[in-house]
Amino acid sequence: PAPRRSRWGIVGWEELTDGSLVAGQPIGAPTWFPCNDRPDDRGRMRMEITVDDGYTVAATGVVGATTRRGGRVTTVFTSGVPTATYLAAVHVGRYRTTPLAGSGAGVVPAVTVAAPPALAAASDRAFSSVPDMLRLFDRLFGAYPQEACALVVTADELEIPLEAQGLAVFGMNHLVPAAQRLVAHELAHQWFGNSVGIARWSDIWLNEGFACYAEWLWSEESGGDDVDACAAEHYRRLATKPRDLLLVDPGPDDMFDDRVYKRGALALHVLRRRLGDGAFFDLLREWTSAHRHALVTTDDFRAAVDRAGGADAVDLLSRWIDREALPNLP
Numbered sequence: 001p002a003p004r005r006s007r008w009g010i011v012g013w014e015e016l017t018d019g020s021l022v023a024g025q026p027i028g029a030p031t032w033f034p035c036n037d038r039p040d041d042r043g044r045m046r047m048e049i050t051v052d053d054g055y056t057v058a059a060t061g062v063v064g065a066t067t068r069r070g071g072r073v074t075t076v077f078t079s080g081v082p083t084a085t086y087l088a089a090v091h092v093g094r095y096r097t098t099p100l101a102g103s104g105a106g107v108v109p110a111v112t113v114a115a116p117p118a119l120a121a122a123s124d125r126a127f128s129s130v131p132d133m134l135r136l137f138d139r140l141f142g143a144y145p146q147e148a149c150a151l152v153v154t155a156d157e158l159e160i161p162l163e164a165q166g167l168a169v170f171g172m173n174h175l176v177p178a179a180q181r182l183v184a185h186e187l188a189h190q191w192f193g194n195s196v197g198i199a200r201w202s203d204i205w206l207n208e209g210f211a212c213y214a215e216w217l218w219s220e221e222s223g224g225d226d227v228d229a230c231a232a233e234h235y236r237r238l239a240t241k242p243r244d245l246l247l248v249d250p251g252p253d254d255m256f257d258d259r260v261y262k263r264g265a266l267a268l269h270v271l272r273r274r275l276g277d278g279a280f281f282d283l284l285r286e287w288t289s290a291h292r293h294a295l296v297t298t299d300d301f302r303a304a305v306d307r308a309g310g311a312d313a314v315d316l317l318s319r320w321i322d323r324e325a326l327p328n329l330p
């Protein structure tokens, strides 16, 4: 297995200063295990990972048996939920794994943090809001849909955090208060993207627009800018950017373009204003429960919007996702 160069940068194994990780999204998975690397081909997985003693491995799935032999440690991870190949991940480093304070109670799942001991205090601080985030998302999106919730912090800086099934990885540079929105974003992917999964990459806004909207919801909940202010600010910025992107099919070069994220979140916000909070969050919870660990397309979302708000609401959504022109923000 070797990393692969792609139009989205290098994917697959990445060597860290003292460890390694594997980044699957969007086409890195076949560089480290044999698979049909399509988002609509999900499977349950069992991984058996052997590392040198002194290193810890975190991976997608539930941690099972650990055995030591000849200076090496083998750990088994089992995913009982259908997992997209791009959401399989392995992280190896000199990590200490600890339960996150305040997790594993009520609606908040048990969260484990794997971090270098030197970053333990900073990680605890950075993730101290995670139980509140998970409570908020439980209320707005429905019950946490994954078997595990692992947060990994690398001793290296990472360009971006990355979600995986029941897991998210952050660089040491993401432990600052300004990166809290990214923690909310990656957690929200456990509902949008990892449980409710896109059947084709062209529908990526169903992952990223929703996760971005979750950032705004958390901002308001945590006493930062409210969602209206976030929407207004990002609308203003979006208005200065080229209008040559179709949300419903941004194309491979633009699939991770920031406009997909922000315009997707704005589409949800205008829908919320049209439907009202009650109907809008009912729609989101119905979306996550009807398609729990299942595949969706944008047309499935149109159908859900139709049930919630009728043809007017579908037309409103269409103005944001099927056209390049930027509609007015009501």
Ligand SMILES: [Zn+2]
Residues within 6 Å of the ligand: 185, 189, 207, 208, 211
């Ligand atoms: Zn994302």
